Amino acid sequence: MDTDIKGVVAQTEVTRGSVGAKKYVRLMRDGSLSLVDFYLAMALEGLVMTANGTVNSTGLQADGAYDVDAPDICVDVPAGTTIMVMRVEVILLHIVANEDWDIVALTSNTSPAPSTGGTGWTPRNKFGGNGGPGTGSQCTVYFANDDSNCTQIDGGSRAFAFWRERLECGVVPISSQTICNSLSTKRQWVAPNDGLPPIVAGVGGVNVHSEQGTPTAAGTHLSIEWIEFPTDWLR
Numbered sequence: 001m002d003t004d005i006k007g008v009v010a011q012t013e014v015t016r017g018s019v020g021a022k023k024y025v026r027l028m029r030d031g032s033l034s035l036v037d038f039y040l041a042m043a044l045e046g047l048v049m050t051a052n053g054t055v056n057s058t059g060l061q062a063d064g065a066y067d068v069d070a071p072d073i074c075v076d077v078p079a080g081t082t083i084m085v086m087r088v089e090v091i092l093l094h095i096v097a098n099e100d101w102d103i104v105a106l107t108s109n110t111s112p113a114p115s116t117g118g119t120g121w122t123p124r125n126k127f128g129g130n131g132g133p134g135t136g137s138q139c140t141v142y143f144a145n146d147d148s149n150c151t152q153i154d155g156g157s158r159a160f161a162f163w164r165e166r167l168e169c170g171v172v173p174i175s176s177q178t179i180c181n182s183l184s185t186k187r188q189w190v191a192p193n194d195g196l197p198p199i200v201a202g203v204g205g206v207n208v209h210s211e212q213g214t215p216t217a218a219g220t221h222l223s224i225e226w227i228e229f230p231t232d233w234l235r
Contacts, residue, residue, distance in 0.1 A: 039086060042227045046134015048086070048126040051075070051141040052223035068152040071207035073222050074114045076140040077200050082234060083139065083226040084197040088163060089188040090210045091221035103187060104209045105163035107198040108156035112205035118142035118150075126225070137228055153205050162198050163189040201231050 007025035042048050051073075072090075077083055088105050114120075123137035142150065153159055165187055191197035200206060210220055 039227070042229075043126050046125055046127040047227055047229055048225065049083075049123040049137045049139070049228050050126055050223065050225045051121045051123045051143075052221070067209075068154060069150050071112070071150055072143060072210045072220065073206070073208035073224050074112045074118065074142045074150040075206040075224065075226075076112050076114055077202035077204045077206070078138055078140075079202045080231055081138040081228060082199065082201040082231045083206075083228045084199050085162070085191070085206055085224065085226050086197055087188060087190045087223075087225040088208055089186065089221075089223045090208070091187075092167075092185040092210075093220060101167040102209075102211045103163065103165045104161055105189060105206070106154055106159060106161040107200050107204065107206050108153035108159035109200075109204045110151065110153040110156035110159065111203045112150040112153050112207055114140055114142040114150045139226075139228065141224075143222060150205075150207065153207055156204075158204075160198075162195060197227075201234070 007027040009027050039048070073088075075083070085105075085107065090103055092101055119142060121141045121143055123139055123141055125134050125136065127134055154161075167185075167187075189195075198206070206224070206226075208222065208224065210222060
């Protein structure tokens, strides 16, 4: 007796059922099973967002010291929206003599509530071009924030740092700067290679700090990428 195995084609448009509901197997348009990883599957649905502050060669000026309410990237996640942080990238364009470079990225259940003291940036959907699925982000993003532009979030009851990194560029002897210059000044945190992705259900936020003691103007490129969906999908 012949048996047909049926599924539903759902490459870019996916319907989600409640817990315990029976559903057809998900297929791609060519009839193959959907075996792509979760990240790519979310991108095909138009659920991956990115923000990078600038799309040309001009960088932004990062802070000269750790300032809890002036992060270099500030992402505000509103109620009803959940994000999974998948990648954070910091590129230092100028190594300053005798200055170390520190990076701290953290999430919290406290809203950073950014205002107009930084550089506002509308998140872009990673499904680029015309006619792609998905909508715009519900999150608010600011880069290169001035003092007190974002609310301090590290005091939240669910706050934690998921990335810390330092380049020792200012250690005596001075020749150590040569070592620092020889290292890649492109530093990034990528899930799942560097850890499980932080999941932030709004209200909440993500702050990224990149500090060098004497920052130079237009000296840093920063970007962040996340999966975004309604919080109801988790329940």
